Amino acid sequence: MYILLMNARDRLIESAQELLWERGYVGTSPRAIQERAGAGQGSMYHHFSGKPDLALAAVRRSAEALCALAEAELAGPGGAVQRISAYLRRERDVLRGCRIGRLTQDPDIVADPALRQPLRETFDRLRRRLAEVIAEGQARGEIAADLAAADLAATILAALQGGYVLARAAGTAEPFDRAVDGALALLRRAAPSSS
Amino acid sequence: MYILLMNARDRLIESAQELLWERGYVGTSPRAIQERAGAGQGSMYHHFSGKPDLALAAVRRSAEALCALAEAELAGPGGAVQRISAYLRRERDVLRGCRIGRLTQDPDIVADPALRQPLRETFDRLRRRLAEVIAEGQARGEIAADLAAADLAATILAALQGGYVLARAAGTAEPFDRAVDGALALLRRAAPSSS
């Protein structure tokens, strides 16, 4: 177990990341984090001022990981539609949902500007990056140029996030896959040759 | 205040609906529900066996309300794309999010089949209804017939749910509006005349 080799501070952050993903902010207690990390009260309150402080460190780390994963696909080979397809169809545990997206439902996260900032930045970055890829596809004649790249980027990211929501409600990945397939089908239809 | 005229049972359900929307299941305590409803412990435990039982009643009621609202737009006048547009652009308090969608992030809801069932049924119904409207649009030559209606329905519903997620992260409705606009632009592009 890798986690056992880390120092207490990192173990606490990683445990907080896991629990925030599984149970959200409201559903995650300092005690539960400590137990998972194998650390005591004193250790946690030595490294962090409290639950919000530890959560902030955890959220920031998760946000970075998420952006890195996205970039791996979006900077890959192929045309715009192909890279977006690779991003959307990347292998995932759909029913776990998005570790950042799920936090938008946490009232205590959204209410705290410091805690919400990483969420905003993450989705802003992803939208901008997707818009870049789309604009590239438009410049190369892959996608109709009269469609607003920023809008399409938002639609694609929203379809992804909403796909998780539908999948968790259904208890299966099926709606997620449909949502992704539908989005890609529409995107392919938006080729200039089709107009 | 209408709520003061209702009996305790209905006040409890309505208060639970509000709190579940605002704070989710994990973030909502029986005590908070009682306070908002102006009812005591005894009253709540007389009408409901406990928190899950009351939550179930509240979720069912919210689910019905949601489906009714959707149906009002989807059964309205105009063509398929126009009705879907009316549905997506219906006036909403975007930052509040979806009262059903937000519950998919609640571990205790998803883990309990009885509590999850209304979520599954709601989104299944909405997807089927949207697919019907789309199929109608395809039969009338409004939308290309070679696109899978079930996939497009999932995409549209996911864009809606994901739009809420992005908006809550951003702290403004802007990403929601973009996601909706992008989805509608793509849908209009998918007309047979464009292929």
Next chain:
DNA sequence: GTCTATACGCTGATAGAC
């Protein structure tokens, strides 16, 4: 740095009076 002790309010419920 990490541990144990201590604290106080809240959670989710039960029991019994009225």
Next chain:
DNA sequence: GTCTATCAGCGTATAGAC
């Protein structure tokens, strides 16, 4: 039906020893 106890356990710390 509704109210008021009462309860064991958890949530979120603080204090101080080591």
